[in-house]
Amino acid sequence: MDKKPTRIDEAYITEEGMTDLWNVWYNELHNGQSGLTLKIDRILESTRSEFQRIEVIENKDFGKLLVLYGSLMVADNDNNAYNEMLAHVPLFVHPAPKNVLIIGGGDCGALTEVTRHDDVESVTMCELDKMVVDISKKHFPSLTEGLKDPRVKVVFQDGQDFITNATQKYDVIILDLSDPVGPAADLFQKAFHQQVYDCLADDGILVAQSESPFYNQRTVKAIYKNLRQVFPLVKMYTCFMPIYPSALWSFAFCSKKYHPVQDFRADKYNRLNLDTQYYNNEVHGASFLLPQFIKKTIGE
C-alpha cells in the first residue's frame, strides 16, 4: 500500500480484513481557527441518538474518549479534574448536602464522585439522552460505578422540564452540561438559572460548568452576568482539563449563603480522606484564584 490514509474517509481495508487506521486523526476545532488533534487507534462506537452524534474513540495517551456532537466530553485519562471539581467543591462547603441534583452528566463521572460523600442521602441525575448513559456503562465502567449506589436515582428527561416540575428542594445542584449549543443551550440562560435558584433550599449551592475562559469569552461573560442577577454570591473557579478547549476550564460556584473558601469544611475533608487524582484541600482554595484576563472578562 503506497498511499497512507490521511482522513477517516480514506481509511482502507488491509489484506487481513482489518480497517487500517494507521493515519486517522480526530480534529476538534475551537472557533474554527485552532484546536486539538488526536491520533485515533480505534473507533469503538459511532452512532446517533435521538439528540446527537455519539462516538467513542481510542488514543494511546488518553485511552477511550467520549465524543458528543463532535466535542470531547471525557477520557479515561482525562476526567478526574472536571468530575472531582464539580462534585467535591460544593460538597466540601455545604454543611449538610443531603439532597443533590445533577442535570446532565450522562457519563456519570460527576455522579460517581458525589456518591463518595457519606452525608449525601439522595442523588438524582436528570439526563436527556439515555444512550449516553448506556454507552458510558459499556465503555467507562469506572465512571459509571456510582449508578450501583442505592442513593442514586436516574431520570431521563429534559433538564428544564424536570426543574419546572420539581416538587422538592435540593441542597446542591450541579449543572454538568455539554456546551451551550444544541440540546443544552437553554440551560445556560438566565430563565433557567432562576428556576434552579428557586429549586434550591435556602442555603443551597449551585455549581455549573462554565466553559473555557480563553476560547469562550463572550459566553463566559454572559453566563456570569446572568448568574449574578440571580444569586447573591457567584465565584468562578477553574481546573486543568487537556481535552477541553485551551485546557483551562471554568465552573461557577453560586450560593445563597456559604462562601466557597471561608466555609470549606476541613473536618469533613480530613474525615473522608478521599483518594483523588486532582482535588485536594489546597486545590480547593487555589482554584478560586483567577488570572487578570479572566477577572476582566467576568467583571471582577
Ligand code: SPD
Ligand atoms: N467542549 C467540551 C465541554 C464539555 C463540558 N461538559 C462536559 C460534560 C461531561 N460530563
